[in-house]
Amino acid sequence: MDVVTGHDPRRFAERVRGFLAERPARHSVILTRLARALAGERAEPPQSELWWWVEQPDGEVVGALMQTPPHGAYLTADDDAVVRALARAAWVARPDLRSVGGPDPSGQVFADEWVRRGGPSAEVVMRQRLLQVDELVEPPAPPGRHRLAGPADVPLLRGWGEAFTDEATPGGARIDHVTARVAAGLLHVWEVDGRPVSMAAVTLPEAGVARVQLVYTPPQERGRGYAAACVAAVTREQLAEPGRTCMLYTDAANPTSNAVYERLGYRVIGTATDLAFAATIDA
Template identity: 40%
Template sequence: MHPESWQLTDDLDDFLARAGGFLRSRPALHTVPLTVTDTLRRHGQRFHGADAPLFGTLTAADGTVVAALFWTPPSGLYLTPVTARQADALAERLAGLGHRLPEACAERDSAAEFARAWQRRTGVTARVRRRERLYRLGEPTPPSPAPRGRPRVAGPADRDLLIRWYGEFARAIGEGAGRDAGAWADGRLSYGGVTLWEAADGTPLAMAGATREIAGQVRVAPVYTPPGLRGRGYAGAVTAEVSRAARAAGAAEVLLFTDLANPTSNALYQRLGYREVADFTVWGFGA
């Protein structure tokens, strides 16, 4: 018997029964699979797209789960940290089943190992699409002075605004295709998951979202300011408020991702008290 084996399934409950403890063992590093699977559990497995998701676990000979993945088409594969051998075994398995991945995201070294293996197994070209950094909130440091305005949790009357802003955000980071902004807005509104920074007259100026708390962690996402309103401190103010609210509600860890190609946002979040956890890379496959 091979000492490790990948098990694939389209059954979310089966996946969580096997992988739940593993994912919760490192809630910061596993924030994305924790929050995505929680969303699928609450809203249905096709929340992110028309095609059924795929889930997987890598199990050692003693039955211990040592890695996990999920794939919610049309988005890419998301993989927890793996070795080169484990990445190659997964690439061989997925390629053998005829899967065509648009992209894959993982911790930096694991992502590179999988991209090399996928290119070798399929012949497709692998290119880096985005480099990201995961941060954890340390000692909160709200912006001072704060910009004019005030925070407000978004409500049903803001739905059209959230749909528009989320669509603009998704397109700006290259993830607009296949995403249902209406479903996203409804999901966030169901638990007060978006905060707006608004002017004194009630005009919305920026937004910051936050995932539900799971395994003690909350991830701030997305943060968006329309182009004409940037550079005035609104993003920092609304992020600081969402971070404060998450801590006040009992989250042990408050997290967020940044695009490493954007030095402005990375510097901003560090000024707010966020500290580096790990780097991640998104690799694209094909044209």
């Protein structure tokens, strides 16, 4: 098998999109990041992005890996030998890699190969569950209503986005998750008496799958059903489109959020793990 590496997402898409679209929920992270890159949302400089894939002698694609700064690497492959081949290629091209993630067990297999080649040890940052819904179970309706977030909401929601990052990955890089999503009409809020109390974002659909993300309720507003109502509203809109389904990632160690999503009809379809390499965990 051959590992192909490049900086051009268009070439990656030509060769790999079909492979990713075979299981679009499992591959949602790569598909949505690829779509943004193709739309012009590139790292700076664009040459800092790397896109890898693995081909069998007959041309069949059997694995893929991307690394788009400031994010870590993300990969998918079913065969451990393919994962190790991707790790070896990444070791040559990006020896300062900070982190890796992917559907289980690919992230851990990659990290083990990284360490075997002389890299720093890896620490699990988060174990995740992949959940998908095909039919929404309506939650009890709390006070308030759902609406799209607008420009006037950005200062408040940007702070929420930073709080989301601090809770999900303490010490992680703070990235503006909000501004572009508001501009694209992808960030939703639940409001009570004109005051936002919860938010949830959604990706543009790829291969029929939209991913709910950036679900956050300030601590003082929790336990009132606002997040469930907001996620339900976003999910309802997506499922109303023919051939559309929704998925999301949850922290496997957070029973509260997992229970909320399962009550809405989301079901577990897989697991994933994010790992950071020891030399960069505290960076």
